[in-house]
Amino acid sequence: MIRSKILGLGSYVPDRIVTNEEIAYLDARHIRHDEKQTDTTPEWIRTRTGVEERRYVPNDESTTCSDLAQRAAVRALEDAQCSAKDVDCIILATLSPDIHFPGTAVFLQSRLGIDGDEGCPCFDIRQQCSGFLYGLQMADSFVKSGQYKRVLLVGAELHSHSLDYSTRGRDVMVLFGDGAGAVVVGPSESNGPRDGILYTKLGADGSGAQDLHLKVFDSQKMPHIQYDPAWGTPDVAYPQMNGKKVFLNAVRAMNLGTRAALQATGLTWDDVDWFVPHQANLRINEAVAKFAEIPEEKVLNSIQFYGNTTAATVPLTIDHHRKAGRVKKGDLIVSAVFGAGFTWGASVFQV
Numbered sequence: 001m002i003r004s005k006i007l008g009l010g011s012y013v014p015d016r017i018v019t020n021e022e023i024a025y026l027d028a029r030h031i032r033h034d035e036k037q038t039d040t041t042p043e044w045i046r047t048r049t050g051v052e053e054r055r056y057v058p059n060d061e062s063t064t065c066s067d068l069a070q071r072a073a074v075r076a077l078e079d080a081q082c083s084a085k086d087v088d089c090i091i092l093a094t095l096s097p098d099i100h101f102p103g104t105a106v107f108l109q110s111r112l113g114i115d116g117d118e119g120c121p122c123f124d125i126r127q128q129c130s131g132f133l134y135g136l137q138m139a140d141s142f143v144k145s146g147q148y149k150r151v152l153l154v155g156a157e158l159h160s161h162s163l164d165y166s167t168r169g170r171d172v173m174v175l176f177g178d179g180a181g182a183v184v185v186g187p188s189e190s191n192g193p194r195d196g197i198l199y200t201k202l203g204a205d206g207s208g209a210q211d212l213h214l215k216v217f218d219s220q221k222m223p224h225i226q227y228d229p230a231w232g233t234p235d236v237a238y239p240q241m242n243g244k245k246v247f248l249n250a251v252r253a254m255n256l257g258t259r260a261a262l263q264a265t266g267l268t269w270d271d272v273d274w275f276v277p278h279q280a281n282l283r284i285n286e287a288v289a290k291f292a293e294i295p296e297e298k299v300l301n302s303i304q305f306y307g308n309t310t311a312a313t314v315p316l317t318i319d320h321h322r323k324a325g326r327v328k329k330g331d332l333i334v335s336a337v338f339g340a341g342f343t344w345g346a347s348v349f350q351v
């Protein structure tokens, strides 16, 4: 059977750095005030979450999710040494789409200049923080089956426009940042024991759906939007999270997923170069590393610099450490993710 591999990787984050010192003073338009807008401290954010700074798009309403996706995609295509015209399928994972419909992948396709009569299929997937690995399993299956030869998989998020910048929303608001990561997946020429995408296993538990969600609208209602989006009922307009439950389930699922990945592939941590967990909270990742007995020096994090960029965290973290000279072409990675839904997954792949 054909095996698939990651042919190229790229990421993008906007230039504006928002530190833990600054964030308490920002309003919903990201304008800094002299008075605190949110009752929080840099110390609380750093010690409880690991986040030290995050990136925000410019606050001039010039940027969309597909914009961020395009910038990461262009870099991944360059890295794969192929052109946008070679892409025969797009999968875009996001929880912060440009608009409700159509999906953001078609906007990305247009931005890449590959729309038109011969345009490739475009999929949007909605698995939040697990989106990248859900997309990777789809891309892997498409390539292995011979259906497509160059799948562009992008995780992109524009969170900073949909957070509650008041004390009411502080538990969620301090966690998230804007950014995107992308890979190009295609057929592998080699079939060695370390080559390509070796394993991906996914799962979901819909009973956790209410523990982390953002409604915006409710299709049961007539009309489906029944609030003033600017100052109406904030529980509809902003993400709602049962932080402790999410935390505990994340540790459990990522630990079990990581152990299962090693068992299924017959690999040990001596064979694996890096562990790349989803970046939701540094304490979650430290607990997963402890329970799954992962050597500390093999764990890659980037939440300190970017916060939680949801579907983008895995490719963004790998690219961050590749730019720093740590991750090299051909390195073998175990990744584990957990997100809203609840959804989760673990994968073993070469970069």
Ligand code: ACO
Residues within 6 Å of the ligand: 039, 040, 041, 044, 045, 048, 049, 095, 128, 129, 130, 170, 171, 172, 174, 212, 242, 243, 244, 246, 247, 250, 280, 281, 284, 308, 310, 338, 339, 340
């Ligand atoms: N600054 C200061 N205090 C805060 C803040 C803040 N930003 N946020 C919450 N607090 C307060 C709470 O109000 C609470 O105060 P109280 O004791 O007076 O009631 C206190 O800090 C402790 O709150 P906890 O909820 O117990 O804090 P915890 O240690 O659990 O940390 C956190 C909260 C960071 C949200 C944590 O629960 C967490 O990271 N959960 C998982 C997040 C996650 O994984 N999200 C999933 C990914 S996102 C996705 O899929 C879309």
